[in-house]
Amino acid sequence: MTTTLTNQQFRLAARPVGMPKPTDWRFTSEPVREIADGDILVKTLYLSLDPAMRGWMNEGKSYIRPVAIDEVMRAGGIGRVVASKAFGFKVGDIVSGSLGVQQYWIGAANDKTAAFYKVDPKVAPLPKYLNALGMPGMTAYFGLLEVGLPKAGETVVVSGAAGAVGQTVGQVAKHKGCRVVGIAGGKDKCDFVVDELGFDACIDYKNDSVKDGLKAHCPNGVDIYFDNVGGQILDDVLTRINMKARIIICGAISQYNNTTPVKGPANYLSLLVNRARMEGIVVFDYADRYHVGVAEMAKWMREGSLKTREDIVQGLENFPDALSMLFEGRNFGKLILQVAAE
Secondary structure: OHHHOEEEEEEEOOOOOOOOOHHHEEEEEEEOOOOOOOEEEEEEEEEEOOOHHHHHOOOOOOOOOOOOOOOEOOOEEEEEEEEEOOOOOOOOOEEEEEOOOEOEEEEEOOOOOOOOEEOOOOOOOHHHHHOOOOHHHHHHHHHHHHHHOOOOOOEEEEEOOOOHHHHHHHHHHHHOOOEEEEEEOOHHHHHHHHHHOOOOEEEEOOOOOHHHHHHHHOOOOEEEEEEOOOHHHHHHHHOOEEEEEEEEEOOOOOOOOOOOOOOOOOOOHHHHHOOOEEEEOOHHHHHHHHHHHHHHHHHHHHHOOOOOOEEEEEOHHHHHHHHHHHHHOOOOOEEEEEOOOO
């Protein structure tokens, strides 16, 4: 059966300098081999497009090895098992794992780099498993609760507030009794964050002064800052932090496509003055506890007290342009590429 299938893939052709461009990719096709004992064949339905993907394209030491030249681009996704010779997986199962930017994934079902696990489409629509019930949601949940250690009544600021991680951070913080101020780009995103997600306020960094917004909306200072963007916004928030504040470094999307060295925080001495702490969050460190976060947030979703927004682009062939949406601020919500119909 599998020999009749063709697999289209995006492979990394060159290390990007600045923003990824079309020539950094190679679009290839190859026949799908027959599955062996212990293998599964998964048809890709949805792929998660995340800012971290830009870092995976760079050569150098990081928390995960870089994507090699001519390797299929790494990406998490949701797919359907269409052939199986592996115990525990049957045709029709819906799985989440590292599928790569391609139409099909084939290999050992217990491949640790793929890290497949089954998901239940009856619990939530499949795209939600790439948002609040997937890696972005787990990043938000464990980053805020384990690193930020929020207490009721504290003020939490989150940048990239309308994005996949930010929208969940703010809502988890509200569940824990915090005052939440988002930072997002544009009136529509700020309105969504306040009116739909229930943040207390949102600062429009594209049209307003972040410093002035922090003074207005955080009159008692900032206890926790969940940083998704880095750069100047991080510096602005550091001027407003309280004693024993916690700064959670999740990402720095404003710096990912720099052709010059990454801009570090100029106001870092505020950490000293305020005896504050800055700590990074890598979601894979909490993999053995994902089920805890999924269970609690799925409960909130059923109750209607946790909302998500997904921005879904259709078609594998649109991957390069869709990925660039992340770095140009063109997406609204969790960015997902739909590769095939459910």
